Amino acid sequence: MRRLVFAVLLILLASLPSTTASTARPEWTYDVGPGYITTSPVVDEGRVFIRTSGFWTGEERPQVMAFSHEGTLLWEHTNPNSTQHDMAPLMLVPGGEGPCGVWSDLLLVGWADGTFTAHHPENGTVAWGVQTYVDGWGITGRSLLDGDHVVVPLRNGMARYCLADGAVDFHVELGLGWRNGVSATSEGFWMGDEQGRLWNVNKTGAVNHSLTLPGSLRHAPLVIGDTLMMHVQTTTASELVVMNTSTLTPVSLASLGTSPAVPLVSNGGGVFADSLQLTSVLCSETCTIISSLPTHINGEMAWTSPSVLHAPVNTEKGGWMVVSVDEQGVLYEQPLLTTPYDGYGTSAPVVADGRMFLGNDAGVLMALSVGTTTEDVDDSSTMAVFGGLLLMTSFAAVAVLASSQSTVAAWRWLSVVLVGLALVMLPSLSTSWSALVTPPDSTSQQDTWNASWPDSWLGTQVVVFEFGDQSSVVGGLVGHQTVLQLTEAACQDLNLSLSLQSTAIGVYVETINGTSASGWEYFVDGERGQVSVDTAVVDGTSVLVWRLA
Amino acid sequence: MIPLLLTAHRFWFGGLLEGGKAQGGLLLGRVMFQAIGVHGPELTPLAHAAANTVLVLGAFFLLMAGQRKDRFAIAALATLVLGIAALRVVFQPLPNVQPVTLAALLVGSHLGARRGMAFALLVTLLSNLLIGDGWWTLFQGIGWAAVAVMGSMVVFEEHGSLSMQRLCGVSVIAAFVFGVISTLSLVDGGTTLSGFAHVLLLGLPFDALHALGNLAFAIWLGPSLHNFLRETVTLDDLTQQVGDVHVVHG
Numbered sequence: 097m098r099r100l101v102f103a104v105l106l107i108l109l110a111s112l113p114s115t116t117a118s119t120a121r122p123e124w125t126y127d128v129g130p131g132y133i134t135t136s137p138v139v140d141e142g143r144v145f146i147r148t149s150g151f152w153t154g155e156e157r158p159q160v161m162a163f164s165h166e167g168t169l170l171w172e173h174t175n176p177n178s179t180q181h182d183m184a185p186l187m188l189v190p191g192g193e194g195p196c197g198v199w200s201d202l203l204l205v206g207w208a209d210g211t212f213t214a215h216h217p218e219n220g221t222v223a224w225g226v227q228t229y230v231d232g233w234g235i236t237g238r239s240l241l242d243g244d245h246v247v248v249p250l251r252n253g254m255a256r257y258c259l260a261d262g263a264v265d266f267h268v269e270l271g272l273g274w275r276n277g278v279s280a281t282s283e284g285f286w287m288g289d290e291q292g293r294l295w296n297v298n299k300t301g302a303v304n305h306s307l308t309l310p311g312s313l314r315h316a317p318l319v320i321g322d323t324l325m326m327h328v329q330t331t332t333a334s335e336l337v338v339m340n341t342s343t344l345t346p347v348s349l350a351s352l353g354t355s356p357a358v359p360l361v362s363n364g365g366g367v368f369a370d371s372l373q374l375t376s377v378l379c380s381e382t383c384t385i386i387s388s389l390p391t392h393i394n395g396e397m398a399w400t401s402p403s404v405l406h407a408p409v410n411t412e413k414g415g416w417m418v419v420s421v422d423e424q425g426v427l428y429e430q431p432l433l434t435t436p437y438d439g440y441g442t443s444a445p446v447v448a449d450g451r452m453f454l455g456n457d458a459g460v461l462m463a464l465s466v467g468t469t470t471e472d473v474d475d476s477s478t479m480a481v482f483g484g485l486l487l488m489t490s491f492a493a494v495a496v497l498a499s500s501q502s503t504v505a506a507w508r509w510l511s512v513v514l515v516g517l518a519l520v521m522l523p524s525l526s527t528s529w530s531a532l533v534t535p536p537d538s539t540s541q542q543d544t545w546n547a548s549w550p551d552s553w554l555g556t557q558v559v560v561f562e563f564g565d566q567s568s569v570v571g572g573l574v575g576h577q578t579v580l581q582l583t584e585a586a587c588q589d590l591n592l593s594l595s596l597q598s599t600a601i602g603v604y605v606e607t608i609n610g611t612s613a614s615g616w617e618y619f620v621d622g623e624r625g626q627v628s629v630d631t632a633v634v635d636g637t638s639v640l641v642w643r644l645a
Numbered sequence: 646m647i648p649l650l651l652t653a654h655r656f657w658f659g660g661l662l663e664g665g666k667a668q669g670g671l672l673l674g675r676v677m678f679q680a681i682g683v684h685g686p687e688l689t690p691l692a693h694a695a696a697n698t699v700l701v702l703g704a705f706f707l708l709m710a711g712q713r714k715d716r717f718a719i720a721a722l723a724t725l726v727l728g729i730a731a732l733r734v735v736f737q738p739l740p741n742v743q744p745v746t747l748a749a750l751l752v753g754s755h756l757g758a759r760r761g762m763a764f765a766l767l768v769t770l771l772s773n774l775l776i777g778d779g780w781w782t783l784f785q786g787i788g789w790a791a792v793a794v795m796g797s798m799v800v801f802e803e804h805g806s807l808s809m810q811r812l813c814g815v816s817v818i819a820a821f822v823f824g825v826i827s828t829l830s831l832v833d834g835g836t837t838l839s840g841f842a843h844v845l846l847l848g849l850p851f852d853a854l855h856a857l858g859n860l861a862f863a864i865w866l867g868p869s870l871h872n873f874l875r876e877t878v879t880l881d882d883l884t885q886q887v888g889d890v891h892v893v894h895g
Contacts, residue, residue: 504864511861518854519739526850533846 120435122462123451124167130156133441133455135185136396138203139448143170143217145203146453146461149182151581153588158182160205162220165449167463171220180208180233180585181575183275185396187239187246188217189259194244197260199223204246210234212248214262224262228255231272232589236575238277238316238358240285247278249287249316254278254297266301274574277316277358279324283341286324288313290574291552294326294339294346309346310335312555314574315358318366320379327356327368329636331545331554334370338383349377350385355394355636357442360405365425369393369407371635374417378425386425391417394636395442400452406433408441408456410577412631416445416454435462440577440633457577487517544622544639557634559586560641561608568592579618579625579632582640602628608642615645693778700766700786707763718756721877722764725752729764730771737776741851742858745769746819748870749789750812753796755874761793781830788826792819807871809863816859824852 131148138145147160158178162170184206191200202223203215210230214223228234229252237249245256245265252272256265271289279286284298290312296305311330318325326337326346334356336349353372360367365378365386371394376387397407407417415438418430441456452464490513498506546569549558553571559582561568570589576582580596580603587594587608595607605616618625618632619641625632634640708719725748732744745768753761769786773779796819801812828844 507864511857511864515739515742515854515857515861518857519742522740522850522854529850530847533843 120433120464122435123465124463125437126161126163126167126169126461128159128161128455128459128461131158131459132457133443133459133461134181134183134395134457135442136398136444137446137453137455137461138186138188139165139446139453140188140201140217141449144446144448144453144461144463145186145188145217146455147182147186147205148459151181151576151584152179153584158207160186160203160215160220161461162203162217163461165451165463173215173220173222175207175209175211177211178207178209179588181236181581182206182208183236183575184208185238187241189241189246192244192259194259196244196258196263196265199244199259202259204239206235206237206239206248208233208236210251212239212257212262214259226255226257226262226264229253232572233274236275237273237287237314240278240280240316242280242285247280247285249273249276249278254285254287254295254301256301268297268301268303270295270297270303270306273314274312275314275358279316279319281319281322281324281341286317286319288315288317288326288328290314290556290572292328292555294324305344307339307344307346309337310348314356318359318361320361320365320383323379323383325359325366325368325377325379325383327352327359327370329354329356329555331637336368336375336377336385338379349383350375357393357407358396360397360399362421362425363423367397367405367421367427369397371410374407374419374427376421376425376427387427389417389419389427389429393417396444398444398446400445400447404430406445406452406454408443408445408454410440410442412439412633414438414441414456416441435464437462442577483520487513544641555637557582557636558639559583560639561586561590561592562641562643563609563611564644574636577633578630579620579634579640580629582634582638583618583629583642586640603630605629605642611644613644616642617645618642696780696783697770697778700770700783704763704766704770707759707766710759718760718877721873722752722756722760725873726764726767726771730768730775733768733772734775737772739858741855742861743820743823743855744862744866745772745789746792746823746855746859747812747816747862747866749793750796750799750816750819751801751867751870751874753793754799754801755871755878758794758797761797762790765789765793781827784827784830788823791826792823795819795822801871802875807868809867812863812867812871813860816863817856820856820859821852824848824855 128148131150133146134149135147142165144163144165145160148158150158152158157174157176159172159174161172164170187204189202189204201217203217205213205215210228211225212228212235213225215221216223228250231251234251235248239249240247242256244259246259247254247256253268253270255267257263258265270287271291271293273289276288284296284304286294286296288294288309292309292311294307294309294313295303298304309326309328311328313326313328315327322341324339324341328335328337333354334352336352337346338349339346352375353370355371357369362376365376368375368377369391371392372390373388374391374393375385377383378386392409392411393407394410395408397405400406404418404420409415409417416433418433420428420430437456437458437460439456439458443455445452445454447466450466452466453461455461494506494510494513497509549571556571557573557576558571559573568590570586573582573585576585583605584594592609597604597606606612608616618629620632620634620638729745729748736742736744749761749765752764766786769782769789773782795815799811799815801808825845828848831844832841
């Protein structure tokens with residue numbers, strides 16, 4: 097019997113090293129509080145700037161923060177009025193002068209409450225600010241620097257402001273947009289909207305062209321020579337669209353997955369991503385798809401070296417996908433960059449001063465030493481080492497008991513150790529098991545679409561609350577990643593109260609507009625929810641239905 | 646269509662049940678099912694009281710129906726009910742680590758199916774009053790009663806001492822039997838056979854943990870519980886014999 101115990105112990109001990117994960121150890125971290133980091137940090141020679149984002153319902157509000165490269169918090173600025181997701185990337189502008197005036201270094205921030213503010217990077221004070229149109233949300237897209245001006249994608253159009261004082265150069269009303277950035281060519285500025293229009297505005301603010309796209313455009317069009325490339329969100333998937341700026345005829349290159357990421361310009365082409373894959377496209381006379389890799393990326397991507405890109409994997413496990421791209425546009429997947437704070441994420445990392453700065457929905461800014469981020473990854477986290485040591489000590493104690501004729505005691509302690517180990521492993525084991533035995537969800541918005549809903553809701557998130565005989569519906573929601581976020585946004589739009597209960601295993605919706613009855617159940621695209629609302633993920637086109645149990 | 650991951654009472658008995666209200670849920674952080682009432686019908690206070698009364702009466706009649714009504718056995722059973730119910734409450738934060746299963750097996754084996762079933766019902770009722778009561782209590786009670794019946798059909802003693810191998814083996818099987826029966830609480834009019842099978846499949850890791858916990862309890866508590874129950878039976882027999890003698894001499 098003792099030999100059996102020894103054999104079991106030896107086998108288990110031998111299997112220990114293989115259970116550790118490859119995780120990069122941050123040089124420093126900073127927990128930004130309740131918000132997410134959904135857009136890339138920006139850096140200058142001595143500072144790193146981030147913004148926090150979220151759907152804010154309590155006292156907390158989004159902030160812009162500045163840190164030294166060594167991790168010291170230098171200043172923070174809070175916007176008390178912004179409550180929707182702040183998805184507009186930060187922009188650093190070096191000081192300069194132009195026909196409209198002189199300006200010092202500026203940090204430009206577009207807010208979901210429609211304000212656009214220019215901050216002094218050294219202390220965060222506001223140099224100037226303007227208020228723009230709000231319809232649910234305000235500014236959510238990437239602005240464009242244009243000489244001594246900045247061109248800002250507004251909720252309902254485009255405006256150009258002088259960098260010196262924020263004076264309006266032009267303001268033009270276009271379609272309603274979200275996360276829709278601005279690009280420029282010799283023909284002027286280009287921007288898409290949620291209704292599937294691509295707008296071309298000249299330098300004086302007049303609309304040159306308005307073209308039809310197959311869906312919503314939620315990024316700044318990529319400019320490759322005289323070709324625009326756009327990854328368009330359609331009702332059920334996405335389309336990769338190319339358009340020559342002289343022929344002005346959008347051509348669909350490929351149908352891809354849902355929730356397109358913000359694409360990257362590559363050498364002679366672009367890199368696109370969505371909930372299914374990363375796709376490389378090269379353009380010469382025509383554009384061709386060169387390579388693709390399966391993944392799930394819905395946010396920003398960034399070149400961290402001339403041939404290597406990093407992109408946050410927007411799944412529960414998360415991490416940052418590392419891909420090298422050769423001159424022919426072929427993608428080569430490198431080992432995933434993982435951190436102690438992996439999870440859902442849409443924010444690209446940035447490299448400066450020998451460090452990589454990155455964050456995700458966990459709301460922790462991390463600085464990784466560039467030399468250790470991909471090659472010299474630390475093979476174990478502190479917890480894993482501690483757990484491993486504890487386990488080895490326990491097994492050693494059991495072995496000692498067994499060898500000293502205390503076989504009963506050895507079995508007893510072995511059983512305790514095994515039960516403890518099983519309890520620790522159970523959450524991930526059950527989740528993996530559930531994923532293994534549950535057939536994949538094949539439903540889409542088309543399957544759950546109600547013909548009475550307005551077409552403008554197509555390609556957006558829709559929420560239905562069924563109160564017995566009556567129901568409340570709201571659509572046109574965008575950018576919400578979890579059932580909880582989407583529900584909170586819908587309740588706010590419909591002016592419904594929401595009562596939540598936070599439990600050890602997740603957030604639980606108790607009442608909606610005071611109604612609880614026998615409880616609420618949710619369905620995403622027709623599938624009954626299986627996980628807590630704060631962990632259940634929704635797509636950019638999900639239909640969420642709340643129904644009384 | 647039956648919800649897929651919703652057998653909280655099977656996966657984490659009572660751990661998610663607060664104030665007598667069923668919080669639909671699964672386990673530890675990542676997986677929580679958003680629904681109240683997925684465990685079956687939510688009972689009105691009257692129906693609740695009626696269901697509990699039925700269970701108590703069931704336990705009472707099971708105890709009284711036997712021919713041997715010795716006070717030693719009754720007292721021992723009452724002590725065990727209190728002790729195991731308390732132990733269950735103590736272990737409640739650990740999902741599916743259940744002392745009741747092993748106890749039901751041994752009580753069934755030593756005191757017979759009737760008393761074993763009564764024990765199972767009483768422990769379930771008593772402990773669920775503390776950690777959460779509802780529709781699932783009925784199925785948990787029946788599940789552990791079935792385990793007690795299993796125990797009554799197995800002789801755990803071999804050559805005058807407890808056979809640990811047999812006890813461990815049966816306690817592992819009992820975990821899965823209990824899992825199947827307690828999952829029946831989720832069956833409603835719309836449940837298909839394949840849907841039910843899927844729920845059973847999803848619960849396998851939890852049943853495996855239940856089995857592992859049973860092994861640990863068998864190793865730690867099995868011999869003591871076995872000796873306690875054996876002495877109870879011996880005392881019971883002695884009392885019965887003394888009573889018989891009195892009757893003969895009287």
